[in-house]
Amino acid sequence: MRYQKALKYLVTFFCIITLNFFLPRIMPGDPFYFLSSEQGEVTVTYSQEEIDRFKAYYGLDKPVLAQYGSYLKGIIKGDLGYSIYFGSDVRTIIKNRIPWSVSLVLLSVIIGGGAGTLLGCLSAWQRGKGSDKVLYGIMVVISEIPAFLIGIFFLFYLAARQGIFPLSGGAKPFADYASWADAVLDIVYHGFLPTLTLSAVQMGGFYLIARNSMITVMSKDYIITAKAKGLSTGRILFRHALSNAALPIVTQAFYSLGQAVGGTLLVENVFKYPGLGSLMRQAVMVRDYPLIQGIFLTVTFFVVIMNAVVDILYKKLDPRIT
Amino acid sequence: MLKVENLSVTYSGDGQKTHAVREVSFSLEQGQSMGIIGESGSGKTTLGLAIMGILSSTAKVTGTIEYNKINLRELSARQLDMYRWKHIAMVFQNGLDILNPLMTVNEQIKECIIRHLKIKNHDADSRVKELLEQVGLDASVADNLPHQLSGGMRQRVLIAMALACDPKVLIVDEPTSSLDAISKAEIIELLSRLQHQKRFAMIVISHDFSVITRLASKMCVMYRGCILEEGLTRDILENPLHPYTRGLINSSPSLNPYQDLWGIPRAGEATTDEGCSFFPRCSQRSQICKNQKPKLKYASLERKVACNQGGIITLLEAWGINKTYSFKGNKICACKDCHMSIRAGEIIALIGQSGSGKTTLASILSGYLEPESGNIEFLGQTIKQHEFTSKPKGIQMVFQDPFSSINDQFTVMQAVKEPLDILKLYNTDERIARVKQALIDVELASDDTFLNRRCFTLSGGQRQRVAIARSLVLEPRLLIADEISSMLDPSTQANILRLLKGLQNTLGFAMIYITHDLDIARKIADKLYIMHKGEIVETGPAWKVFDNPESEYTRKLMSKAGLA
Ligand SMILES: Nc1ncnc2c1ncn2[C@@H]1O[C@H](COP(=O)(O)OP(=O)(O)OP(=O)(O)O)[C@@H](O)[C@H]1O
Numbered sequence: 001m002r003y004q005k006a007l008k009y010l011v012t013f014f015c016i017i018t019l020n021f022f023l024p025r026i027m028p029g030d031p032f033y034f035l036s037s038e039q040g041e042v043t044v045t046y047s048q049e050e051i052d053r054f055k056a057y058y059g060l061d062k063p064v065l066a067q068y069g070s071y072l073k074g075i076i077k078g079d080l081g082y083s084i085y086f087g088s089d090v091r092t093i094i095k096n097r098i099p100w101s102v103s104l105v106l107l108s109v110i111i112g113g114g115a116g117t118l119l120g121c122l123s124a125w126q127r128g129k130g131s132d133k134v135l136y137g138i139m140v141v142i143s144e145i146p147a148f149l150i151g152i153f154f155l156f157y158l159a160a161r162q163g164i165f166p167l168s169g170g171a172k173p174f175a176d177y178a179s180w181a182d183a184v185l186d187i188v189y190h191g192f193l194p195t196l197t198l199s200a201v202q203m204g205g206f207y208l209i210a211r212n213s214m215i216t217v218m219s220k221d222y223i224i225t226a227k228a229k230g231l232s233t234g235r236i237l238f239r240h241a242l243s244n245a246a247l248p249i250v251t252q253a254f255y256s257l258g259q260a261v262g263g264t265l266l267v268e269n270v271f272k273y274p275g276l277g278s279l280m281r282q283a284v285m286v287r288d289y290p291l292i293q294g295i296f297l298t299v300t301f302f303v304v305i306m307n308a309v310v311d312i313l314y315k316k317l318d319p320r321i322t
Numbered sequence: 323m324l325k326v327e328n329l330s331v332t333y334s335g336d337g338q339k340t341h342a343v344r345e346v347s348f349s350l351e352q353g354q355s356m357g358i359i360g361e362s363g364s365g366k367t368t369l370g371l372a373i374m375g376i377l378s379s380t381a382k383v384t385g386t387i388e389y390n391k392i393n394l395r396e397l398s399a400r401q402l403d404m405y406r407w408k409h410i411a412m413v414f415q416n417g418l419d420i421l422n423p424l425m426t427v428n429e430q431i432k433e434c435i436i437r438h439l440k441i442k443n444h445d446a447d448s449r450v451k452e453l454l455e456q457v458g459l460d461a462s463v464a465d466n467l468p469h470q471l472s473g474g475m476r477q478r479v480l481i482a483m484a485l486a487c488d489p490k491v492l493i494v495d496e497p498t499s500s501l502d503a504i505s506k507a508e509i510i511e512l513l514s515r516l517q518h519q520k521r522f523a524m525i526v527i528s529h530d531f532s533v534i535t536r537l538a539s540k541m542c543v544m545y546r547g548c549i550l551e552e553g554l555t556r557d558i559l560e561n562p563l564h565p566y567t568r569g570l571i572n573s574s575p576s577l578n579p580y581q582d583l584w585g586i587p588r589a590g591e592a593t594t595d596e597g598c599s600f601f602p603r604c605s606q607r608s609q610i611c612k613n614q615k616p617k618l619k620y621a622s623l624e625r626k627v628a629c630n631q632g633g634i635i636t637l638l639e640a641w642g643i644n645k646t647y648s649f650k651g652n653k654i655c656a657c658k659d660c661h662m663s664i665r666a667g668e669i670i671a672l673i674g675q676s677g678s679g680k681t682t683l684a685s686i687l688s689g690y691l692e693p694e695s696g697n698i699e700f701l702g703q704t705i706k707q708h709e710f711t712s713k714p715k716g717i718q719m720v721f722q723d724p725f726s727s728i729n730d731q732f733t734v735m736q737a738v739k740e741p742l743d744i745l746k747l748y749n750t751d752e753r754i755a756r757v758k759q760a761l762i763d764v765e766l767a768s769d770d771t772f773l774n775r776r777c778f779t780l781s782g783g784q785r786q787r788v789a790i791a792r793s794l795v796l797e798p799r800l801l802i803a804d805e806i807s808s809m810l811d812p813s814t815q816a817n818i819l820r821l822l823k824g825l826q827n828t829l830g831f832a833m834i835y836i837t838h839d840l841d842i843a844r845k846i847a848d849k850l851y852i853m854h855k856g857e858i859v860e861t862g863p864a865w866k867v868f869d870n871p872e873s874e875y876t877r878k879l880m881s882k883a884g885l886a
């Protein structure tokens with residue numbers, strides 16, 4: 001059973017890697033052609049000789065299967081290739097960007113998830129009453145609006161119009177902080193709107209799931225038992241009901257971690273936040289295949305690993321599943 | 323201590339209303355126990371939940387629930403929480419989901435203790451252990467999760483949990499359903515012991531008489547949310563007053579170890595809200611029952627019954643019957659100060675050796691024979707000769723030898739139709755229709771070929787059925803069957819008996835079944851009358867007489883039949 005699961009994930013990883021390898025090769029277009037014909041920022045032009053050298057460097061002159069083999073070998077060693085555009089190791093580039101994105105994602109899932117769950121619980125408790133109906137309406141709307149639209153709204157309203165928050169970036173450029181506290185403050189200040197945006201979206205999803213599963217749980221016999229015991233509302237709601245409703249909520253949390261990465265890619269671009277999303281955009285703009293592949297691989301790995309965590313947690317949360 | 327008055331609960335949902343509890347009132351003192359019995363869906367659980375104040379918001383509750391002179395229904399939710407479990411606790415109907423699947427037994431019991439008794443965590447732990455041991459569980463069960471418990475263990479945990487704060491009132495819902503016989507006996511034993519020790523007042527909800535009889539000294543019978551009968555458990559079992567109660571008793575395997583079980587017939591028509599809730603299924607209903615809701619009224623000192631006719635009506639009452647035959651100068655005393663009382667829908671077995679005077683008594687009761695002295699009343703009217711045998715809804719008699727009273731040259735049609743012809747009842751078509759229906763009722767063919775058969779061509783079993791059909795066309799209220807099966811082979815006998823009992827159950831007539839066969843009596847009778855040398859020597863509910871015969875003669879009879 002365990003091995004089966006492990007095998008399943010191994011196969012998934014393998015498929016992703018393979019797909020990642022073949023997709024750019026099937027797609028039309030040539031990075032060198034692109035690199036050499038782009039005007040504007042890209043000033044470098046390549047001679048045929050240089051192109052050949054790069055091709056040799058990337059192994060593009062060898063047969064596809066041989067390329068595939070060395071690609072696999074590279075990945076196992078943790079080598080994602082070299083970005084021509086940035087003139088640096090793909091791994092290093094991604095590693096520098098990951099903390100920005102991951103902290104956005106984590107924070108938004110925690111904040112949005114927490115708030116959504118709490119509101120979902122209260123809504124389920126008040127089910128059918130006015131407060132529940134209003135909350136439900138708002139949340140459905142929020143969860144349906146794409147993240148970047150909410151981001152744009154915040155950007156216009158809170159940053160551009162009111163000027164409360166910075167328009168872009170992850171920290172003040174070229175800043176010389178007096179202390180590390182200043183640095184943290186600045187980073188929080190910059191990260192606030194992106195986090196808020198992603199949290200709002202998360203909150204909608206969590207709210208719906210939490211309300212739904214709480215309503216199911218609230219009609220269970222053991223809730224009647226708990227009420228009969230004269231326990232406090234808080235205890236009934238958060239100890240008796242929530243622990244039983246937690247399963248779908250936690251599952252949602254980890255799936256959303258995966259989804260949120262997708263959301264961040266877009267939202268980061270709205271705020272020009274220096275995470276993987278902005279990087280991705282840049283990489284796509286210049287057709288930097290090794291970098292695109294690297295980002296794609298990183299993101300999908302993240303999603304798959306979150307799913308695996310859900311699988312494991314499921315068992316931990318419900319002792320009845322053996 | 324606990325006083326419930328005019329409590330009604332109405333569930334509304336999906337556009338329809340369910341009156342789950344209607345105007346229920348009762349009171350309970352400390353140390354007392356009361357049983358609530360009723361068919362599934364009669365509102366027993368709802369009543370329990372209403373007292374606990376934990377019905378869902380779709381339920382509308384009216385009436386008062388007084389605990390120590392405080393109307394619990396006027397308290398706020400917060401105030402009520404202080405009464406729940408601490409003063410009034412409930413042992414819920416055992417189910418997988420009744421305990422929180424993710425919390426240990428310890429935590430679930432402990433949380434009530436901590437909430438209500440304000441005990442420190444550590445002391446609460448040891449109190450949980452104490453409670454578990456009290457209900458006969460190992461203290462280590464505390465660390466188990468509900469899904470690790472068996473049904474019987476879970477029931478005990480539920481009891482321990484209910485007793486956690488030493489409540490003054492305990493509501494126990496179906497404590498033994500879904501348990502095997504041994505666990506069931508143990509749980510009953512446990513509850514009865516705990517109640518004696520702790521002296522809490524107890525409401526036992528069950529559809530099982532054996533649970534109620536063991537645990538509750540008084541009981542209420544519920545049907546469609548109404549209490550139909552209330553009284554001491556022992557009295558009700560011996561002498562149920564409401565037709566529904568009797569139906570329940572007759573359906574109870576624990577009370578009827580020998581008798582065939584016959585459930586209460588299903589309703590043929592819808593219940594109206596104005597009338598008696600039992601109306602569609604009642605075999606003695608009258609027209610007023612449809613529109614007038616009976617109130618729960620005292621029928622005797624400690625008994626209340628809700629019936630427009632004061633409960634099961636007494637059909638026939640006879641007392642001081644004497645009859646002596648003179649035979650060649652010898653005087654044979656066939657009936658000596660005999661008495662009999664038969665209620666609607668009841669089956670009485672009149673048992674005695676041959677020559678003990680059974681047929682004489684039956685003939686007197688039906689009006690065929692005149693007694694020397696004594697009174698017989700049918701529905702309160704004194705019987706004069708053939709008056710009641712010769713009209714519909716009266717008394718009919720079927721004899722040992724059916725064709726002693728039927729001309730065996732008659733066709734089947736003539737034989738069955740004759741009473742209607744003689745009494746000039748209904749028009750021709752209707753007479754034929756009734757004949758056919760009666761024949762269908764007794765499971766005979768009703769086609770023309772059979773209708774035109776001459777009676778002497780019929781077999782013994784068929785003749786007996788024809789005789790029964792002949793008496794059924796007059797829709798008797800009382801059928802007297804005199805040894806009707808003694809001339810038949812066992813298989814035919816069994817068929818006729820089941821047929822009669824089934825007809826009795828659906829049509830609801832009363833029956834005096836005369837026999838010398840104790841086995842048969844035990845199979846069908848509600849009450850026994852034992853006759854010996856013209857005297858009634860013992861009477862009583864069948865289960866009681868068979869279990870514990872009082873007279874010397876009965877004991878002898880039983881030991882001879884190999885029954886005692
Ligand atoms: N939550 C509810 N919503 C709507 N109707 C309900 C609800 N609970 C019970 N009822 C209805 O109320 C009536 C009484 O139900 P209740 O559970 O009290 O019966 P019961 O006597 O305990 O039956 P059983 O012996 O099967 O436990 C039934 O008709 C049932 O369908």
Ligand code: SF4
Binds near residue numbers: 602604605616628631
């Ligand atoms: S006799 Fe009437 S009131 Fe009494 S139980 Fe039957 S239907 Fe109800």
Ligand SMILES: [Mg+2]
Binds near residue numbers: 366368415495496
């Ligand atoms: Mg019930």
